[in-house]
Amino acid sequence: MMLSRAPRDLTMAETVRGPGGARVDLLLVSEMIEPGSRVLDVGCGDGELLRLLEARGVDGRGIELSREGVNECVAKGLAVIQGDADTDLANYPDDAFDYVILSQTLQATRRPRDVIEHMLRIGRRAVVSFPNFGHWRIRLQLLFDGRMPRTANLPETWYDTPNIHFCTIKDFNDMCALVGAHMEKAVALDPWGTALKINAPWWFWNLFGEQAVFVLTRKPG
Amino acid sequence: MGDQATTDTTRDAFGRPGPATMSTTPATAETKLPVLVREADRPRSRLAEFGPDTPLQLDCGVAFSPFQVAYQTYGTLNETKSNAVLICHALTGDQHVGNVHPVTGKGGWWDIMIGPGRPIDTDRYFVVCSNVVGGCMGTSGPSSTNPLTGDPYGLDFPVITIKDMVRAQTMLLDHLGIDTLFAVAGGSMGGMQVLEWCASYPQRVFSALPIATATRHSAQNIAFHEVGRQAVMADPEWRNGRYFVEGTMPRRGLSVARMGAHITYLSDTALHRKFGRRFQDRDNPTFSFDADFEVESYLRHQGSTFVERFDANSYLYLTRAMDYFDLAADHGGVLANAFKGTRTRFCVISFTSDWLFPTPESRAVVHALNAGGARVSFAEIETDKGHDAFLLDEPELLGIVRGFLDSAGRARGLVS
CATH class of the missing domain: 1.10.1740.110 (Rna Polymerase Sigma Factor; Chain: A)
Incomplete structure (x- = not known):
């Protein structure tokens, strides 16, 4: 399983950079986090999001699978540990964080549902961003080419990809209902990193959103 | 043989x-x-002597007195006494961490880590390293002269523990007027002392670097x-x-x-x-x-x-002392309890080819710290040099220690 945000895994929106040079999807996530809160970034890569968060006065921690990513983060002074989302989240106590973030990593976990459930247990809120496999270009490839879709943003062949659990925005919604997660906020991004209209229907997001960001909480009671 | x-x-x-x-x-x-x-008696080193009114309380029950601690310092203690870094040495190390060794004539055992502009920067920090109690380079140990007999203690010296070593270090710091350490760092047995510091005196440790170590000795x-x-x-x-x-x-x-x-x-x-x-x-x-x-x-x-x-x-x-060390056992069998409520910033480091203190031992520390919500960094460094890697020129190790201390230094107001 891969947790690192290797450049080859990036969707197009991820590579779009904002005014400060930061990835727009990370900027979007960081703006969802209240200053002063405690955050765990699962699959934190080279620590770019944690740095954005620390600049906002957030007490950020990270888990990263790749040794290179971890060592780079620690050398930057970030509180990051080497670990695996599938196995290591179980070691954290309930309500240890205000937010647990899973950015562009869900599709690479072995048991995405367990990971989401742990996130909801550890954090008061879970923030999940993932590439939407229901995007029209991916649908068209499967329909007309009859092969597993490969795009400029998801270039790996089926036998080579670390992304083993792709889902669509609708699929993710279904799972949220199943695990009893309350959807506090949802945003879909177009390939340029711009949020789609907030009042668009789900089918529209599922067709035109290249990626999605969800903020989840445990259902009260 | x-x-x-x-x-x-x-x-x-x-x-x-x-x-x-x-x-x-x-x-x-x-x-x-x-x-x-x-x-052992008159080390070529700085010396803190403790008389009968300040015995060293040992885990074995003995109030050991008189006793002395041999130590070295590097750099300058700042006015607020907030820039002290304690280095804990390993089994066969000593206080000569950054100077020529008086017996062997060789350079300090962690020269690569400590000095002006080095990761533990003596232009910035006041570095203290003392010989452990039970050692043989000037802190009281079995080769010290027993004042009652005039001969070296030998086996009459009481059995000591990692906790005793740390207790002796706290007395040295009190003697130096240092209340809180900016950092405490050490590898192997030194790492055990670092962990003991964090468990026993958490309020006195701002940041900690336990390297290539464990909370207990395995059967092996x-x-x-x-x-x-x-x-x-x-x-x-x-x-x-x-x-x-x-x-x-x-x-x-x-x-x-x-x-x-x-x-x-x-x-x-x-x-x-x-x-x-x-x-x-x-x-x-x-x-x-x-x-x-x-x-x-x-x-x-x-x-x-x-x-x-x-x-x-x-x-x-x-x-x-290393064999007896078992931090979890001292805390009701639950390692996380040893670090409950800690505010210390941790940087745990292990090495891939270290089979004496393998990575899972460090990971156990990290899990215990996570359970308590501590601020912890953990890096496993890839090397084929084994346990000794912590003493060697491993660029990643040096970079990580530097980055961690810089960040902690900013949080402590020591680095602008």
């Missing part, structure tokens, strides 16, 4: 003429004996130590620990202990890369028990140089 070891050791691992290793001629014993005893680690101790005690010159009094030195026993231990500090890969199956200064085997192989010659050299600078009884006491 024994007789064969005295042959063919006139060259060291690098083929240079070396000392006649393992030789235990009385002349050598007499000339070397005073050095270790003198260093205890087993290796027991082999080493038995080698020392099997040497007829050990004399039940009274070798100084009887004018002998258990050189062969201690050097065999060191040879065995040294293997555990390296990795199979590193040994093979360094020596392979190469012969030492010969093209063919001699069909004898000479040191035909380079690796044999290297180990004999390690053993023989070790006995010149280290006391055999200290080796027994300090290995015992």
Whole structure:
């Protein structure tokens, strides 16, 4: 399983950079986090999001699978540990964080549902961003080419990809209902990193959103 | 072992003429004996002496007094006394972390880490390193003179623990007027002291670097130590620990202990890369028990140089202290309890080829810290150099220590 945000895994929106040079999807996530809160970034890569968060006065921690990513983060002074989302989240106590973030990593976990459930247990809120496999270009490839879709943003062949659990925005919604997660906020991004209209229907997001960001909480009671 | 070891050791691992290793001629014993005893009582080092009114309370129940702590310092303590870094040394280390060693003449054991502009920057921090209690370089230990008898303590010295070592360090810091450490760092047995500091005196530690260490000794680690101790005690010159009094030195026993231990500090890969199956200064085997192989010659050299600078009884006491260490057991069997509510910033580091303190041991510390919501960084560094990697020029290690301390320094207001 891969947790690192290797450049080859990036969707197009991820590579779009904002005014400060930061990835727009990370900027979007960081703006969802209240200053002063405690955050765990699962699959934190080279620590770019944690740095954005620390600049906002957030007490950020990270888990990263790749040794290179971890060592780079620690050398930057970030509180990051080497670990695996599938196995290591179980070691954290309930309500240890205000937010647990899973950015562009869900599709690479072995048991995405367990990971989401742990996130909801550890954090008061879970923030999940993932590439939407229901995007029209991916649908068209499967329909007309009859092969597993490969795009400029998801270039790996089926036998080579670390992304083993792709889902669509609708699929993710279904799972949220199943695990009893309350959807506090949802945003879909177009390939340029711009949020789609907030009042668009789900089918529209599922067709035109290249990626999605969800903020989840445990259902009260 | 024994007789064969005295042959063919006139060259060291690098083929240079070396000392006649393992030789235990009385002349050598007499000339070397005073050095270790003198260093134990009157070290060429800074010294803090504690009289009868301030005994060291030991875990074994003894209130040990009088006692002394030998230490070295580097850099300058700032006005608020907030920039002190304590370095805890490993089993065979000492306080000479950043200066030429008075006995061996070699550079400091962590020169690569400590100094002006180095990761533990003495232009910025006030670095303190003390010899552990039970050691042999000036802090009270079995080679120190027992004031009641006028002879070295030997086995009359009380058995000490990692916690006792840390207690002695707290007394030194009190003596120096340092309340809170900016950082405490150490590898191996030094890492055990770091963890003990964080568990016993969390309010006195701002940041901590336990490196290549564990919260307890495994059965395998205890087993290796027991082999080493038995080698020392099997040497007829050990004399039940009274070798100084009887004018002998258990050189062969201690050097065999060191040879065995040294293997555990390296990795199979590193040994093979360094020596392979190469012969030492010969093209063919001699069909004898000479040191035909380079690796044999290297180990004999390690053993023989070790006995010149280290006391055999200290080796027994300090290995015992490591064996007894079990941080979870001291906290109701739950490691997380040892770090409950801690505000210390941790940087835990392990090495891929370290089979003495393998990565899962460090990971257990990290999990316990996570359970308590501590601020912890954890890096495993890829290297084939084994346990000893923490002492070596590992660029990633140096970069991580520097980055971690810079960040902690900013949080502490020491770095702008």
